[in-house]
Amino acid sequence: MSLRCLFVVQGEGRGHLTQAMALRHMLQDAGHQVAEVVVGKSDNQAVPTFFREAFEAPVTNIESPGFVSDDADRSVRPWATLRRMLxxxxxxxxxxxxxxxxxxxxxxxxxxxxxxxxxGLYAVTHSPSVPVVAVAHQYMFLHPDYRFPAGRWGRRWAARAFARLTAWGASRRLALSLYPAPDRPRDTLTVLPPLLRPGVFRQPQGENEPFFLVYILNSGYANEVVRWHEQNPGVRLHCFWDRPDAAPVEAYDETLTFHQLDDEKFLRLMARCRGLVSTAGFESIAEAMYLGTPVQAVPVAGHYEQRCNAVDAVRAGAGVCSTQFNIGRLRTALGRGAEQRGRFRRWVRRGRCQFVRELEAAVREFPAEPTPPLPMEDRILETA
Structure with a gap:
């Protein structure tokens, strides 16, 4: 039976977007189709062109909660984010x-x-009559083997509660992980490798060139990159950012170039660079691990999920983490990417066929009658 799928994608950053692109290819190869894609974005962001062009199906935008950054566009302001959402x-x-x-x-x-x-809110208010499968690396937060950064119990609780909210009503939760971990059937939690785009698998091997690649989620970090560059002008840098008013390519000088977000160009450069310095997005770390590129993960200040990603990347052997774009620290990680590349590639390849099987099983096993939503007091207790 050919499945007709609706994708709903959180559009902040690029990670969930590229995961959707990867799954679309897997479904197409299996004879299924994506009928439409709904992307949630905050009001100051646009859906990247590369994402729209990756789907033959219509792409619909909706206004969704997003993080509020400080005036310098460097750190997340949690309380301002909450006020804005309300x-x-x-x-x-x-x-x-x-x-x-x-x-x-x-x-x-x-x-x-x-x-x-x-x-998740839609599941609470509308009780969908079709199965929902939730896909994200954040569902590893719900796994007992996941190791959070030390301290910050309040933020840990909030991260877990938010992950549960996004997957409310889902019949399956697919937790993307940088390393294998046992499934949790009683929690409807299945651990799978990262969803990597087909372009990652097409990249050549062994074509290293003398430059470092930089990816910054918040454009305010560009000044930090420039300061390091001016102290180290002999080190060639290619930096990608998502600044709406920027030109496709801006040459700061002979050895520092800024690029507007372009996924194919980014992958080509990642496969050839000496190392990647990036805000701690899960997808960039996973792609670098597959390509054997060492990583320096720099979490966005105040972004607890990115702090978790950085700690997890070090645990998986991807490289190092730091609080600043001090690219010199990446040199201590050179060579580490190759150490774990073979193991990680086997993990990714072993799990690729399972994604489609999970969706097919969700449809096959879905009850004919939807489960009524819980009373509000029970929802609050279970989310906590």
Missing amino acids: GRTPTFWHSLDTLDAAVDRRDPDVVVNFFEPLM
Whole structure:
């Protein structure tokens, strides 16, 4: 049976977007189709062109909660983020209506949610009559083997509660991981390798060139990169950012070049560079590990999930983590990527066929009658 899928994607950064692109190829190869993609973005962001072009299906935007950065666009402000989310509640209700219209319009066999929180709220308010499969690395937060950074119990609790919210009503939660871990059937939690784009597997091997690659989620970190570069002008850097008003390519000088986000160019350079310095997005770390490129992970200040990603990357042997774009620290990680590349590649390849099987099983096993939503007091207790 050919499945008709609806994708709902949290569009902040690039990780969930590229995961959706990867799964779309797997589904297509298996004879299934993606009927529509709904992308949640905050009001100051646009869906990248490379993502729209990757789908033959329509791509619909909805307004979704997003982080609020400081004035320098360097760190996340948690309380300002919460206030903004509460203040935009009417807008998010409208987004839920748009999402409901997409479900009615496409009548999918399965909804695949890439960590979009509004899909969790939709499950609470609308009780979908089709199975929902939630896919994200953040579901590893719910696994007992996951190791959080020391301290910050409040943020740990919040990260776990938010992960549960995004997967509310999901019949399966697929936790993407940098290393194998046992499944948790009683928690509907299956551990799978990262969802890497087909372009990663097409990159040549052994073509190292004398430059470092930099990726910054928040453009405010560009000044930090420039300061390090001016102290080390002989080190060639290619830096990718997501600054809306930037030109496709801006040469700062002969050895520092800024590039607007372009996934194919980014992959080509990652396969050839000596090392990657990046804000601690899961997908960039996973791609670098597959290519054997050592990583320096720099979590965005105040972004607890990125702090978790950085610690997890070190645990997986990807490289080092730091609090600043001091690219000199990456030199201590050179050679580490090759040590774990073979093991990580086997883990990725072994799990690729399982993604489609999980979606097919979710449709096959879904009950004919949807489960009624829990009373509000029970929802609060279970989320905690």
